[in-house]
Amino acid sequence: MSGAPAGPPAAAERVLGWLLDGRNRPVVVGDFAEVYDDIRESRGRAAADAWYGFQIVRSFPPFVFNAVFWSSVMFRNYLKVFARNFRRHLGFSLINLAGLALGVGCCLLISLWVLDELSFDRFHAASGRLYRVESDEELSGQVRHGIGTPIPLASAMEKEIPEVEYATRFSRFGGLQLTIGEHSFFEGAVIAADPSFLKMFSFPLIEGSEDAALSAPLSVLVSKRMAEKFFAGGSPVGKTVRAENRFELTVTGVLQDPPSNSSLQFDWVVPFAFVDSRLNRMPEGWVNAVSSYARLRPGASTKEVAGKITALVHRHQEPGPKSSYTVEPITRIRLFSHTGRGLLARPVYYVYVFSLIGLFVLGIACINFMNLSTARSVERAREIGLRKVVGARRGDLVRQFYGESLLYVLGAAGLAFGMTALLIPAFNAVTRKDLSVGALAGPAPLAAAAGIVLLTVLVSGSYPSIFLSRLRPAGVLRGGGSAAGRAGFRKALVVVQFALSIMLLIGTSAVLRQTRFLMTKDPGFAREDLVLIPLRGGVAESYAALKAELAGSSSILGVTAMSRRPDMIGDYAQDVDWEGRAPGRAVRVSFAAVDFDFTGTIGLELAAGRDFSKDRGTDLKNGFLVNEEMARRLGRPDVLGARLSMFGREGSVIGVLKDFHFQPLHERIEPLVLLPAPNANWLGNIVIRLRPGNTAPALADIKAAWKRTVPAVPCEYTFLNDDLARTYWRENQMKSLLEFFTALAVLIACLGLYGLSAFVAERRTKEIGIRKVLGASEPALVLSLSKEFVGLALAACLFAWPLAYFLTRAWLDGFAYRVGPGPAPFLLAGLAAAGIAFATVGLQSVRAARTDPVKALKYE
Amino acid sequence: MKLLSRQEEIVLLSIWHLKDNAYGVTIREHISELTGKYWSIGAIYVPLDRLWEKGLVETRQGPASKKRGGRSKRFYQVTPEGMKLLQEIKHVQDVLWEGFPAALAEDR
Numbered sequence: 001m002s003g004a005p006a007g008p009p010a011a012a013e014r015v016l017g018w019l020l021d022g023r024n025r026p027v028v029v030g031d032f033a034e035v036y037d038d039i040r041e042s043r044g045r046a047a048a049d050a051w052y053g054f055q056i057v058r059s060f061p062p063f064v065f066n067a068v069f070w071s072s073v074m075f076r077n078y079l080k081v082f083a084r085n086f087r088r089h090l091g092f093s094l095i096n097l098a099g100l101a102l103g104v105g106c107c108l109l110i111s112l113w114v115l116d117e118l119s120f121d122r123f124h125a126a127s128g129r130l131y132r133v134e135s136d137e138e139l140s141g142q143v144r145h146g147i148g149t150p151i152p153l154a155s156a157m158e159k160e161i162p163e164v165e166y167a168t169r170f171s172r173f174g175g176l177q178l179t180i181g182e183h184s185f186f187e188g189a190v191i192a193a194d195p196s197f198l199k200m201f202s203f204p205l206i207e208g209s210e211d212a213a214l215s216a217p218l219s220v221l222v223s224k225r226m227a228e229k230f231f232a233g234g235s236p237v238g239k240t241v242r243a244e245n246r247f248e249l250t251v252t253g254v255l256q257d258p259p260s261n262s263s264l265q266f267d268w269v270v271p272f273a274f275v276d277s278r279l280n281r282m283p284e285g286w287v288n289a290v291s292s293y294a295r296l297r298p299g300a301s302t303k304e305v306a307g308k309i310t311a312l313v314h315r316h317q318e319p320g321p322k323s324s325y326t327v328e329p330i331t332r333i334r335l336f337s338h339t340g341r342g343l344l345a346r347p348v349y350y351v352y353v354f355s356l357i358g359l360f361v362l363g364i365a366c367i368n369f370m371n372l373s374t375a376r377s378v379e380r381a382r383e384i385g386l387r388k389v390v391g392a393r394r395g396d397l398v399r400q401f402y403g404e405s406l407l408y409v410l411g412a413a414g415l416a417f418g419m420t421a422l423l424i425p426a427f428n429a430v431t432r433k434d435l436s437v438g439a440l441a442g443p444a445p446l447a448a449a450a451g452i453v454l455l456t457v458l459v460s461g462s463y464p465s466i467f468l469s470r471l472r473p474a475g476v477l478r479g480g481g482s483a484a485g486r487a488g489f490r491k492a493l494v495v496v497q498f499a500l501s502i503m504l505l506i507g508t509s510a511v512l513r514q515t516r517f518l519m520t521k522d523p524g525f526a527r528e529d530l531v532l533i534p535l536r537g538g539v540a541e542s543y544a545a546l547k548a549e550l551a552g553s554s555s556i557l558g559v560t561a562m563s564r565r566p567d568m569i570g571d572y573a574q575d576v577d578w579e580g581r582a583p584g585r586a587v588r589v590s591f592a593a594v595d596f597d598f599t600g601t602i603g604l605e606l607a608a609g610r611d612f613s614k615d616r617g618t619d620l621k622n623g624f625l626v627n628e629e630m631a632r633r634l635g636r637p638d639v640l641g642a643r644l645s646m647f648g649r650e651g652s653v654i655g656v657l658k659d660f661h662f663q664p665l666h667e668r669i670e671p672l673v674l675l676p677a678p679n680a681n682w683l684g685n686i687v688i689r690l691r692p693g694n695t696a697p698a699l700a701d702i703k704a705a706w707k708r709t710v711p712a713v714p715c716e717y718t719f720l721n722d723d724l725a726r727t728y729w730r731e732n733q734m735k736s737l738l739e740f741f742t743a744l745a746v747l748i749a750c751l752g753l754y755g756l757s758a759f760v761a762e763r764r765t766k767e768i769g770i771r772k773v774l775g776a777s778e779p780a781l782v783l784s785l786s787k788e789f790v791g792l793a794l795a796a797c798l799f800a801w802p803l804a805y806f807l808t809r810a811w812l813d814g815f816a817y818r819v820g821p822g823p824a825p826f827l828l829a830g831l832a833a834a835g836i837a838f839a840t841v842g843l844q845s846v847r848a849a850r851t852d853p854v855k856a857l858k859y860e
Numbered sequence: 861m862k863l864l865s866r867q868e869e870i871v872l873l874s875i876w877h878l879k880d881n882a883y884g885v886t887i888r889e890h891i892s893e894l895t896g897k898y899w900s901i902g903a904i905y906v907p908l909d910r911l912w913e914k915g916l917v918e919t920r921q922g923p924a925s926k927k928r929g930g931r932s933k934r935f936y937q938v939t940p941e942g943m944k945l946l947q948e949i950k951h952v953q954d955v956l957w958e959g960f961p962a963a964l965a966e967d968r
Binding site for chain 1: 932
């Protein structure tokens with residue numbers, strides 16, 4: 001042999017080594033190398049390489065055969081052992097499965113909700129380039145962010161700003177009275193938009209042309225569902241719809257229904273020109289009155305566009321306070337708009353909170369699984385020991401246990417899918433969503449489900465596989481208490497489980513108490529027996545006649561009218577001034593225009609002065625009522641007679657009303673000024689107080705009076721109290737969901753605890769027997785078994801309290817009026833957890849303590 | 861008496877024949893020459909492992925060799941039990957084969 005022999009190429013050698021059976025690998029590889037060198041010496045390198053390559057190729061079949069054959073044999077064995085264990089401990093296994101199924105199902109429901117929230121407004125083909133123009137308006141020294149923009153802005157933007165491809169105005173303008181054949185009704189879901197609307201958004205037309213559909217002022221587009229409802233059996237295109245009893249609108253197209261994950265919802269679209277020039281419902285000039293949407297060209301900078309819009313508006317606006325403008329991506333409207341303070345500040349926080357809750361519940365279910373699996377490890381230990389003795393490597397065992405948890409989780413996921421499908425209708429009702437079982441089959445939910453399953457397997461399988469695979473066969477087979485030392489970890493898991501449950505309990509109780517507070521808080525007037533009828537379609541002009549008719553009814557205590565509604569006044573005065581007002585100090589003043597009988601009908605109390613009076617002609621011209629908050633702002637000892645001006649109306653304060661809630665309880669009671677409505681056009685709603693207990697006859701009287709006075713207009717009334725649920729729907733939704741998920745979480749935790757304590761009791765059967773023989777009483781035994789778990793529950797409180805405090809505080813901060821966080825819910829949640837632990841474990845311990853000690857000692 | 865498979869028997873005898881130079885490559889060559897059949901390198905280790913498990917051979921780590929890519933050889937040697945077994949087998953074989961003609965043609 002001459003020179004240094006090179007040996008076969010290193011890469012080839014590695015491949016061959018990898019294909020060879022493990023035990024003799026280095027020696028065999030050495031043999032191959034030696035033969036390779038021999039061949040190379042005698043027949044040259046090429047021959048040696050070819051031979052070596054051939055050796056690699058012919059090692060493949062046995063390698064593949066071995067791998068498949070043995071893994072399938074082991075797989076069948078794992079399955080068999082799994083099935084045996086499942087059957088032998090049917091109770092445990094079912095508890096495990098049920099807990100996991102509930103956890104996964106709960107997670108699945110939440111992810112459907114979250115995915116739906118995240119999908120909002122993403123269905124537009126150009127969703128990445130669609131923006132809403134928003135304004136920062138200066139109002140009495142305060143900057144207010146809003147979505148109002150000047151009416152001429154959209155068309156000016158389209159013409160003057162090159163980056164704007166399309167722009168449209170969008171306004172709900174208070175709805176229309178529509179008459180189609182026999183039907184006459186008020187339709188709120190009407191929007192006014194420009195022709196560009198159809199081009200920039202993806203609201204496809206089923207019938208009609210994009211270019212012509214909104215060009216004539218007297219045209220209307222109808223959604224598919226409304227077309228089916230009102231024009232059944234034929235195309236509506238070309239038919240007419242009567243609006244406000246005055247206009248004949250021609251249907252020029254049928255629109256696909258807006259998807260439920262669109263933040264723009266509507267059933268009818270009329271040209272903006274119709275509202276502007278025919279209905280005359282829009283103010284003149286460049287004041288912020290409608291929303292504007294724009295589609296920008298690809299690559300446009302939003303900052304530059306916003307700057308150009310601001311400059312554009314300032315060029316056209318008259319001197320005075322100026323707004324500045326920004327553009328907000330349409331995909332952020334649903335989740336990132338400002339809606340309040342604290343956790344209510346942006347809707348996206350709800351997405352975070354519910355995702356967190358989903359993870360909590362899943363975490364609790366995973367902990368169950370880990371606990372029950374490791375608790376049983378003592379029994380499994382023999383199996384593991386034996387497997388190791390006959391040659392199982394650690395990797396094999398890890399794979400086996402992950403495989404078992406995968407089987408469990410897959411079974412649970414199957415159950416969870418069924419559960420979700422059953423629960424979706426109820427879930428939809430609570431969340432006001434339109435999720436369907438079919439939605440589960442989409443790629444995103446399936447990906448979410450796969451993610452949940454994977455996460456659950458990883459988390460729940462990790463501890464058993466890592467811990468159990470580490471057992472030493474010698475120790476285990478000799479029967480040493482190998483798992484006893486691991487109880488500490490199980491305890492830690494139980495503490496985590498308790499802590500999560502306690503947090504959910506505290507959160508739920510806070511939300512529960514706050515929603516009850518919202519629904520029952522006395523607003524300062526009797527909310528019951530108040531009926532609201534919107535003054536629409538020219539009814540305002542007949543208000544006086546209507547009021548006279550209604551006054552005759554014995555079932556009606558009072559009739560009045562006002563600009564909005566007593567529980568949501570919502571109008572701010574731009575230019576209020578009073579004697580001694582500190583210049584430059586921002587004060588936001590709400591105002592309402594009211595009819596004379598307002599105070600008495602609503603049932604407000606006067607703190608000082610007198611009510612408006614019809615008999616004094618001066619009240620109509622220059623009387624003002626203020627609330628106590630406004631009186632304080634006036635900053636003088638004697639408020640009555642104080643000079644006040646508003647909209648150029650000079651006058652003086654004639655009375656002070658006690659503070660009442662004229663806004664949702666998220667808001668503080670702000671300064672309020674009431675003035676008598678100068679004419680009927682200021683009035684938006686009739687407010688009628690019914691005689692308590694006389695609802696039915698009163699309603700009949702109202703309908704009859706309405707028919708006599710304004711027969712052409714449909715009478716649509718609501719009860720003020722019923723609208724309360726709508727005002728606080730977000731809070732009510734949060735409450736219902738939290739109740740549901742918390743109940744589920746606690747149930748899952750109970751299941752796990754029950755299983756765990758059953759196991760502990762079983763393990764301690766002998767101990768209990770001996771204790772009994774030595775004279776322990778049953779109560780003492782129960783106590784000794786349950787006190788450990790109760791202690792864990794109490795320890796969990798220490799972790800749960802601060803976090804729960806932080807979260808509930810953040811949520812309650814969104815309300816100006818709220819229940820205090822108080823120590824009671826915290827203590828109660830802790831006690832509840834301890835109580836649940838005691839009850840669950842106690843059940844087991846009683847059974848254990850009752851058993852005959854003779855049987856117990858003979859056990860095994 | 862332990863029974864050996866034919867393969868094991870051949871391998872064990874080869875090791876005895878090769879004396880101090882019995883390792884994977886030489887054993888395989890020796891057997892291939894004797895039987896005229898191709899034995900793969902890996903295949904030789906199956907009977908070798910079995911013989912070792914039965915305590916009929918023992919192994920010794922040789923010095924690292926340059927020729928084997930720096931890997932050392934594993935030399936095999938027949939243990940006293942192995943020798944004893946071989947003798948027993950030979951005895952049984954001799955008895956069994958006694959009188960069997962060496963060539964079939966002569967007898968006809």
